Amino acid sequence: MSDKVDDLFLLIESKRNTLTAVEQIIADYFISKRKILSISELARKISVSPPSITRFSKKLGLNNYKELVFLYKMSLSDQTQDASLISTPVTASYHALATRSDASYRSEAVKNFCDMIYSTRIILFWGLGFNSFAGQDFEFKFTRLGKFIQVYSDQHSISLSASSLRKNDVVLISSLSGEDPDILEAIKQGKEKGAHFLLITTNEDSPFIDYCDETIYAASFSSNEALGNISPQIPVLIQLDIIYSKYVSMHRKSVNKWLVSENILKG
Template sequence: MDQYEKTIIPLIESMYNSFTPIEKTIADFFIHNTQTIDFSSKNISRQLYVSEASLSRFAKKCGFKGYREFLFRYQQGFGENQPVITDDSAKQVLNTYQELLTKSYALLDEQQLDRIVHILSTKKRVYVYGRGSSGLVAQEMKLRFMRIGVNMESITDSHIMKMNSVLLDEDCAVIAISISGRTQEVMTSLRAAKTRGATTILMTSRREKEFQEFCDEILLFAVKEHLENGKAISPQFPILIMVDIFYSRFMELDTFHKEALHDYTMDILYGGR
């Protein structure tokens, strides 16, 4: 993926719901803009009918020191790898995949991946919560990580999520998967896990300030409009990208031992055939 540029568009999209109406106006411009123009604060404020101070506040809310730093990062990735939309349905799907791959690369946080790998390596038990499509990813995670020696369990039933809280302590980690960050059963159970002392990780496409109250790590994956409804492609796709990335990172630790465990597990499963 060396050919990809680090665009900040997915960062803006992940924070969209936390923006004020004025900030959403600014966000909409930078998300959907496809033209190279004068991006100075004076010109953009005039075009959007907002103050230059609003641009500065927006930039700081996105995590930058000011509008100048925000603009520098925006222009670095501007115009790179824009998906080409055609009338061919197959190409539209492939363009969507490409867009999500590019956004996933932009969202990668190497230090965070190392922290999550450390959590998976040190906790005695790991539970993955998810409903619907996210529940299918939870089951896939369980199967993959169990093969390399992680004591992982997937839970997709809301009642069992609630009951599971009594089993949690500081030796446990809970990974919750919710595209919207609003799946009530999953989010409530993640809060309960935090109160029990478990390490909590949220995999979501939305960055909300309230998540920091009960999440030790918030792992963002790429988002596409209406993705959670599965209208264009499976909503599992961007989640599985991130799972594959930190699975690969996890395998880098003691690779020989983990590959041996994986091979042994596969021999047990299929050796008798």
């Protein structure tokens, strides 16, 4: 190995954004701490070619698969109870999502979200299915800061709310696929009335983007993560936590005022 590398898991995550779809599958195998196999056995197990595994090894800065296996064994044996290390396939997936979320972070986009939220007291949240759970989290956080949040979680209510939008109303949309034609029509309808739209999605080609004032890209799931071992709203929740943290940092005086008021009411 040309450079000293201490932890294969951290090395893999540091290279996540450079990996192809096939290489992501190989990465997920090792991140999940699965059985050590020969290169041919591994190729059959995860349905990739041996040359793909060799290319993956070299992309990590290793000379070959043999070096990758050596580093894998060393990384496994060195792991302790330290919370920063990956201990199970589930926590490995969380770690991978967090890393990919960090890589897609755009400070200006988050600031624009916060500015839009600050500029209005009433915010509509559109999200179908699991996205509605993220909406409830958004509602909980920002209601404490004096905002009125209305979550719409089915197609009918979203369409109705679009028909009643007014100029300068703010709508936050959570849609990982970013492709629902009915939501697109609702966005167009609201845009014609002068409403503002914020979008959280994983789809960089979403037709929603052209109609939204700002877009934040959530981390997409790998093939293994998409099987259901990770709650599908997690990538959105990560972005909402980033937005909330930035908002509190930007508007600390206003936030403190509302939190003091909340404590008085509780007393």
